[in-house]
Amino acid sequence: MTVITDALCPFCGCLCDDLTIVVEDNKITDVKQACKLGASKIMGHHRIKAPMMRKDKNSEFKEVSYEEAINEAANILSNSKRPLLYGWASAVCEVHKKGILLAEELGAIIDNTATVCHGPSTLAVHEKGLPSATLGQVKNRADVIVFWGSNPVHAHPRHMGRYSVFAKGLFSEKGRKGRKVVVVDVRKTDTANMADQFVQLEQGSDYLVISALRAILSGHADVVPESVGGVSKEQLSKLVDTLKTGKFVGIFFGMGLTQSKSRYKNIDNAISLVTELNAFTKCVITPMRGHYNVTGFGNVCAWETGFATAVDFARGAPYYNPGETAANDVLLRKETDAAMIIAGDAGAHFPADSVRHLAKIPVVQIDPYWNPTTEVANVVIPVAICGVEVEGTAYRMDGVSLRMRKMVEPTHLPDTEVLEKITERVKALRGE
Incomplete structure (x- = not known):
């Protein structure tokens, strides 16, 4: 028996x-300290046993060798005029680098899961920057915690215990007793049930509410009506007082802010609020990232291509224009004629029209697990679980890079090796 301590969990952005x-x-027989979601992934579930292929979407899968599956994947991608490489969030940074090289070789579009979650956050950061901090700083210093459009009780189960609400730190020895917790959401979530202040706003009114808070903060409360987005002026003023009087304010926002009306402008406005609050106190803002290394792909893609996501190599050089080059843009326009889905699940999270188009084109899936994307795939290549069977680098939601450890020997090929073989095969097919 081997006991591995201080291991990292390859589930969420925490x-x-x-x-x-x-x-x-x-074989992993026990996982301690992890939440149920993390423990379930580490223990393994719904693993794909062997590579599979089928002639068309209506036929049954047939188990094949890795060589056959990789050759067929390379044929599909090299014959494509407009390939899409999507996913990447549940893989280590070393996989991202190999994927970007393949995208460049193919002249493909490469996009990650942020396109349907925190892509708008990236656009806002382009315009305003990000006055953020590490989760360690929040744990040690914050006395006011705000969750806006996020529900960590279910989405990030250990966030409040390790980094924010209940965590005891160097200057926050009292933990929960020394903190005020504010939740802003369209419904009363389980996180809101723990809050000192709950601000329930109308769906799609985040931008208006943030603008009202900024007006009150700047001393122009007279221009704010008695109710904004379903929130009374009195409650808005109380929230501003809470934020101004905090010694260290940590704001965490989720998809309730990024995917509602106004999208990236919500985050743009929230960042402006944080900047203005820093005239009164210390305030930081952090996106609640979902998959454990979705932040990592943004970093790797940025230093390799100059852009964080939705990069199009069709011109022979990186081109980036969200609204034109993101995964759903090309799928909804029916531009792409082949796709590779790796370390992400487009079948579960994309709009119905996008999934319908995926069902009509050749799809290569590279993933340890059977999921809805498997149902629309032509070629399925199972791989080792990053952070469990393969070591590598991942970025926490606050941008801190950490080293994932290998806990057991892999039963499948790692993503990096599969991508290398596909790239080599593509080059051979093109006579390079």
């Missing part, structure tokens, strides 16, 4: 690094 893993005969 990247909890205090896990204890028990391994017996190259």
